[in-house]
Amino acid sequence: xxxxxxxxxxxxxxxxxxxxxxxxxxxxxxxxxxxxxxxxxxxxxxxxxxxxxxxxxxxxxxxxxxxxxxxxxxxxxxxxxxxxxxxxxxxxxxxxxxxxxxxxxxxxxxxxxxxxxxxxxxxxxxxxxxxxxxxxxxxxxxxxxxxxxxxxxxxxxxxxxxxxxxxxxxxxxxxxxxxxxxxxxxxxxxxxxxxxxxxxxxxxxxxxxxxxxxxxxxxxxxxxxxxxxxxxxxxxxxxxxxxxxxxxxxxxxxxxxxxxxxxxxxxxxxxxxxxxxxxxxxxxxxxxxxxxxxxxxxxxxxxxxxxxxxxxxxxxxxxxxxxxxxxxxxxxxxxxxxxxxxxxxxxxxxxxxxxxxxxxxxxxxxxxxxxxxxxxxxxxxxxx
Amino acid sequence: xxxxxxxxxxxxxxxxxxxxxxxxxxxxxxxxxxxxxxxxxxxxxxxxxxxxxxxxxxxxxxxxxxxxxxxxxxxxxxxxxxxxxxxxxxxxxxxxxxxxxxxxxxxxxxxxxxxxxxxxxxxxxxxxxxxxxxxxxxxxxxxxxxxxxxxxxxxxxxxxxxxxxxxxxxxxxxxxxxxxxxxxxxxxxxxxxxxxxxxxxxxxxxxxxxxxxxxxxxxxxxxxxxxxxxxxxxxxxxxxxxxxxxxxxxxxxxxxxxxxxxxxxxxxxxxxxxxxxxxxxxxxxxxxxxxxxxxxxxxxxxxxxxxxxxxxxxxxxxxxxxxxxxxxxxxxxxxxxxxxxxxxxxxxxxxxxxxxxxxxxxxxxxxxxxxxxxxxxxxxxxxx
Numbered sequence: 001x002x003x004x005x006x007x008x009x010x011x012x013x014x015x016x017x018x019x020x021x022x023x024x025x026x027x028x029x030x031x032x033x034x035x036x037x038x039x040x041x042x043x044x045x046x047x048x049x050x051x052x053x054x055x056x057x058x059x060x061x062x063x064x065x066x067x068x069x070x071x072x073x074x075x076x077x078x079x080x081x082x083x084x085x086x087x088x089x090x091x092x093x094x095x096x097x098x099x100x101x102x103x104x105x106x107x108x109x110x111x112x113x114x115x116x117x118x119x120x121x122x123x124x125x126x127x128x129x130x131x132x133x134x135x136x137x138x139x140x141x142x143x144x145x146x147x148x149x150x151x152x153x154x155x156x157x158x159x160x161x162x163x164x165x166x167x168x169x170x171x172x173x174x175x176x177x178x179x180x181x182x183x184x185x186x187x188x189x190x191x192x193x194x195x196x197x198x199x200x201x202x203x204x205x206x207x208x209x210x211x212x213x214x215x216x217x218x219x220x221x222x223x224x225x226x227x228x229x230x231x232x233x234x235x236x237x238x239x240x241x242x243x244x245x246x247x248x249x250x251x252x253x254x255x256x257x258x259x260x261x262x263x264x265x266x267x268x269x270x271x272x273x274x275x276x277x278x279x280x281x282x283x284x285x286x287x288x289x290x291x292x293x294x295x296x297x298x299x300x301x302x303x304x305x306x307x308x309x310x311x312x313x314x315x316x317x318x319x320x321x322x323x324x325x326x327x328x329x330x331x332x333x334x335x336x337x338x339x340x341x342x343x344x345x346x347x348x349x350x351x352x353x354x355x356x357x358x359x360x361x362x363x364x365x366x367x368x369x370x371x372x373x374x375x376x377x378x379x380x381x382x383x384x
Numbered sequence: 385x386x387x388x389x390x391x392x393x394x395x396x397x398x399x400x401x402x403x404x405x406x407x408x409x410x411x412x413x414x415x416x417x418x419x420x421x422x423x424x425x426x427x428x429x430x431x432x433x434x435x436x437x438x439x440x441x442x443x444x445x446x447x448x449x450x451x452x453x454x455x456x457x458x459x460x461x462x463x464x465x466x467x468x469x470x471x472x473x474x475x476x477x478x479x480x481x482x483x484x485x486x487x488x489x490x491x492x493x494x495x496x497x498x499x500x501x502x503x504x505x506x507x508x509x510x511x512x513x514x515x516x517x518x519x520x521x522x523x524x525x526x527x528x529x530x531x532x533x534x535x536x537x538x539x540x541x542x543x544x545x546x547x548x549x550x551x552x553x554x555x556x557x558x559x560x561x562x563x564x565x566x567x568x569x570x571x572x573x574x575x576x577x578x579x580x581x582x583x584x585x586x587x588x589x590x591x592x593x594x595x596x597x598x599x600x601x602x603x604x605x606x607x608x609x610x611x612x613x614x615x616x617x618x619x620x621x622x623x624x625x626x627x628x629x630x631x632x633x634x635x636x637x638x639x640x641x642x643x644x645x646x647x648x649x650x651x652x653x654x655x656x657x658x659x660x661x662x663x664x665x666x667x668x669x670x671x672x673x674x675x676x677x678x679x680x681x682x683x684x685x686x687x688x689x690x691x692x693x694x695x696x697x698x699x700x701x702x703x704x705x706x707x708x709x710x711x712x713x714x715x716x717x718x719x720x721x722x723x724x725x726x727x728x729x730x731x732x733x734x735x736x737x738x739x740x741x742x743x744x745x746x747x748x749x750x751x752x753x754x755x756x757x758x759x760x761x762x763x764x765x766x767x768x
Contacts, residue, residue, distance in 0.1 A: 354621070
């Protein structure tokens with residue numbers, strides 16, 4: 001790490017590389033340029049006052065003869081926790097509601113239609129500790145919990161669809177915990193919930209101690225502003241997961257995450273963007289930010305000494321488009337709101353151009369995959 | 385484009401960004417640093433003399449207790465065509481044999497064990513023209529063609545496995561053409577062939593005019609130096625294609641390609657690298673280089689005037705590792721040989737760390753995919 005915190009890749013490139021070459025560098029690295037959106041002065045001022053990074057980017061699309069453009073603004077929120085992790089549970093939740101609420105207010109000023117928060121946004125990412133207490137107390141009912149009620153108010157107040165990833169307690173099914181995203185319509189009603197399909201067993205991501213693989217399949221939510229799906233965190237490493245949301249019609253797939261520098265930072269710009277390209281859809285990668293400290297020390301299964309933090313959550317939230325372009329990332333170190341404007345018609349336009357689904361040969365893969373999962377599967381290996 | 389040709393992204397970054405920050409930029413962009421390999425002086429001199437970019441990089445892996453390291457050197461060759469596209473067919477083929485042969489000689493000096501050439505390496509990428517003549521004359525028998533015989537000699541002479549992607553004529557099955565890679569053992573025998581699974585219909589890639597989707601499935605070739613597979617060109621856009629080679633045991637997947645700047649350059653660093661990450665394997669992306677001019681003009685279905693070239697093939701061949709790291713790319717403008725050294729043990733090491741296959745839930749996907757391909761498939765959409 002350099003002496004000054006490394007704020008963002010994009011800013012560093014812009015500072016050092018001369019304009020003509022920067023244009024080529026950015027073309028190769030980020031694809032077709034996104035346009036910076038002029039955001040309202042009141043939003044810019046509020047963001048400065050409330051101390052978070054505010055960025056706005058627009059993707060372009062072609063005009064069609066038979067369809068009107070379907071312009072949508074999505075908002076991605078990344079944030080640090082507000083209180084220390086040993087503050088009373090209810091105070092931690094309330095403080096996060098307040099902080100995220102004031103960012104959502106700015107999103108509303110920016111005309112955002114769909115907003116998504118980071119994974120397990122009402123709590124520290126405490127799954128590194130393997131302690132059950134007090135962390136399971138952060139779990140709430142997806143349908144009737146206080147966080148869902150809070151999001152319903154935001155949805156109604158600002159006419160915005162809210163994707164709210166929480167730790168869910170499923171009272172109906174034996175008090176089970178899940179890692180779940182609740183999708184709330186702009187009308188304020190709970191449209192439904194969708195659970196994290198793939199659960200990590202890597203590094204400090206001890207989530208399998210707390211909850212199991214999701215059982216809600218690959219639902220897509222038809223909102224007033226487009227068809228959306230939620231691929232939670234570790235699911236972004238699984239191309240089949242993205243694919244299945246896309247096949248079910250998702251035009252925008254959100255990827256609310258919590259991931260740290262040492263482990264995954266070089267993979268971060270690759271995976272969600274590859275999914276946008278491969279599936280002709282928009283993807284929104286959201287990562288929390290900051291370092292979270294815990295009262296009790298824990299080990300990480302890596303031979304290192306016991307410690308009390310998970311490492312640096314590097315933010316860098318971004319949106320990728322089906323044409324392979326992407327927005328700049330939000331800050332690596334600060335809370336942030338990324339406003340991205342897109343014409344959903346681009347998804348079909350790129351599909352008609354590249355035709356990955358038409359050329360996908362899914363019948364062949366369905367047959368092969370059915371064999372792969374059999375106990376007596378024999379790999380197709382040719383030897384001399 | 386800048387006034388001077390833009391040689392490579394990596395070189396531009398290195399010229400302009402101060403060392404401390406460059407370290408962070410490279411970590412985020414390319415992952416764990418690859419080590420530059422010291423290549424023999426005779427190889428360096430021969431490359432300079434013969435006018436091609438020579439680079440060597442090594443990936444690191446951990447030492448294990450029960451397995452010896454399985455160190456392999458692969459060589460990726462990218463090259464321009466040698467003669468004008470209207471030279472006699474046999475002269476074009478012979479000139480390419482000669483040119484690639486002299487690069488292979490340097491690869492042998494560098495201790496390369498497995499070498500892969502670019503897609504349809506014995507010919508210009510003439511499929512933009514939609515002319516059948518004389519291009520179909522470049523098609524050869526995979527088993528007994530002159531190019532296969534040439535590669536067998538190279539294999540025996542240098543004790544190297546050769547992956548030779550050609551336009552295949554299948555005389556046994558009605559003189560059919562295929563886009564095929566022939567895999568030749570270091571013993572000199574033809575280990576087998578594998579065909580391009582996904583055929584593009586995009587821009588000037590009029591390949592579906594010449595050949596159909598491959599019918600050789602997802603074979604993996606067990607060589608003395610490891611298990612390899614070949615995902616030809618457009619197949620890199622299809623995550624299921626990479627996945628199926630990996631599930632069949634491939635440790636290294638080659639992606640011999642021919643692709644041009646305007647269309648795909650921002651996607652190039654993303655797709656093969658994502659496949660290496662998602663499948664816990666090494667991937668080798670190879671692209672031809674230069675601009676190829678044709679005698680007769682052709683149109684591109686994009687409203688633009690008829691023209692006589694396909695655009696700039698941007699080279700930039702690279703190798704990606706399962707830990708998300710990658711080598712620098714070869715030149716965007718010059719012939720090149722990339723020597724990459726890897727310990728194949730890294731594939732299992734990363735699989736044990738990240739466990740994407742263990743957490744992949746393939747039974748669920750096999751069931752879902754079987755439904756997706758049915759005519760009466762209904763997308764899983766939740767409405768208010």
